[in-house]
Amino acid sequence: MAAESKIDPMHQFQIAPLSGHLDGSPFVFTNSALWMFVVLALIWLFMLGGMKRQLVPTRWQVAVEGVTGFVTSMLETNVGPEGRKYVPWVFTVFMFILFANLLGLMPFALVGAQPFTVTSQFTVTGVMAIISFSIVLIVGFWRHGFHFFSLFIPHGTPKVLLPLIFLIELLSFMVRPFSLALRLFVAMIAGHILVEVFGSFVVSGINAGGIGPVVSILSFVFIVGVMALELLV
Secondary structure, eight states: OTTTTOOOTTGGGOOOEEESOSSSOSOOEEHHHHHHHHHHHHHHHHHHHHTSOOSSOOHHHHHHHHHHHHHHHHHHHHTOGGGGGGHHHHHHHHHHHHHHHHHHHSOGGGGTOOOOOGGGSHHHHHHHHHHHHHHHHHHHHHHHGGGGGGGGSOTTOOGGGHHHHHHHHHHHHHHHHHHHHHHHHHHHHHHHHHHHHHHHHHHHHHHSOTTHHHHHHHHHHHHHHHHHHHHHO
């Protein structure tokens, strides 16, 4: 009985084949691939609704324009007017992470589905980091040539410190995208584990007497807070 009620918070992160076998097969359709396709489909539907220009914009159109405006403003602030060129890629990454995190928080298990958070896999966040990092390098060298390396030397740096500062800035630049990918991956893993563990506290508290209901309420409030933090990540 104890074994049946045992909670396995890591089970939700396991990649399972939906067709074929993982052993020795180069092409296997997994639950991770399925949910990535779902995320991409949602992004396409989200954009499709915003493409229908109307004199009086619908809420859907306002939502799409709000997100694209946010991404555009962020790029213009950090890159300048030329940052508009990169809106499609940044918008896609932003929406992919948002929808992936949102789907991972949906209680699909209540209707018999098995939810899966694709951003809880470092291969997914790592690949996005590699692609984004490659785009930055390609654009940087294409526009500035070897002058691109001057970005790693802050203005006014004493000459005696140039080698050390350059090395520190270069290492920081190269590590940053992967540290962000790792942070997203770890945040999703930790967040989902906490949600499942405290979800079990909610159920146990309801069935228990005494202060059990109080524990359930506090656990539920904590779950809501963790889910909000996961979306903000």
